[in-house]
Amino acid sequence: MSSLKRASTAPPAPKPPVHFAPALVIADNAALTGTNLISIGLHTIIHPRAKLNSTYGPITIGSNCIISERSQIGFQNPPSNSHSEGVFIENGVVIETGAIVEARKVGEGSVVEVNARIGKGAILGKHCKVGALCEVQAGEIIGDFTVLYADGMRRVDRAGIEDLKLKMVGRQTEILRKLIPSNPTKFQ
Amino acid sequence: MSRKPAKGEYIETDTGNKVSRRSQIIGTTNIILGGKTVIQAEVIIRGDLLRTYPSSNPNEKQGTPVAVAIGRYCFFSRGCELRPPGKLYKGSFSHYPLKIADHVFVGPGSIIEAALIGSHVNIGSNVVVGKFAIIKDFVKILDGTVVPANMVIPSFSIVAGRPAQIVGEIAEGEIEGFDLREAYRAVGNS
Structure with missing residues (x-):
């Protein structure tokens, strides 16, 4: 309660430098904080209440990504020197509700499900899936097509439908663009 | 709490819903609350995620689109989320x-993306209910469960685990415990 009180009396934090591609959707209620550059690609959707924190490193998000509400992108506390490169999210990545992503890289077409957690400096390959409540440790390297599920179980899924999945994410962003009012000027 | 909010935390509607001022409800016009429902602080309800695919049933009214429909005496604890x-x-x-039907309790921090939740369902804390899950009447979901997408949970079952499995059955005598009228009365501004 006391922390809330303090926040209300403090002057508004300075906006982080941003680089927005055209035709992205960023909801009014999204929170962008920090001092490093946040760049977001074409057709990416940032849901309301998503939190992007660039205090400890830059954040780069590719095109056609979906960042859901309550997810936290960027380092949550100071990193050690070995992983200070920031967070890089490739194209077509879906970050679901409440996920915490501190990864150095999240590969193309990956899905991070509800309340999953990716530790600092971890590298997630292309077309991976991190199941609900699953955790990737700091510095871990996960190969392409890996699926993390249940209580730390892993398997490789080469169903060969990556292109279709990417297409589906594309369709989803198209629809979300109609549903979520965008206000990029607020953050620029 | 050190500070007493000037107006009281809950807004009470005509139909008796108690909605926290600190809840984060998006797309209010597309949400139906049946009445006597409690929505606590930091609850997110995504009413903006509307159906965009035309309905196959032409008789259905086209007027008001509904994204989230909630029955009577439901209780949404702090920090949970409802998402179509x-x-x-x-x-x-x-x-x-x-x-969501009547007398549904959702514990703190749970995220619900179900298609249908029946009456008298008790969902614990930090539960994830996957997309298009269907939960029938009188179901208890224990804390920390992950219900996978498209799962159908039959009536009178107790569910737990990641992914969720049926671990037990609700006995005849336990049904009384699902009534949320008491919980509704306990919440308020006084």
């Missing part, structure tokens, strides 16, 4: 309405 599920159907993506 979405899927690709016949080549186009659409969200579909999330329907």
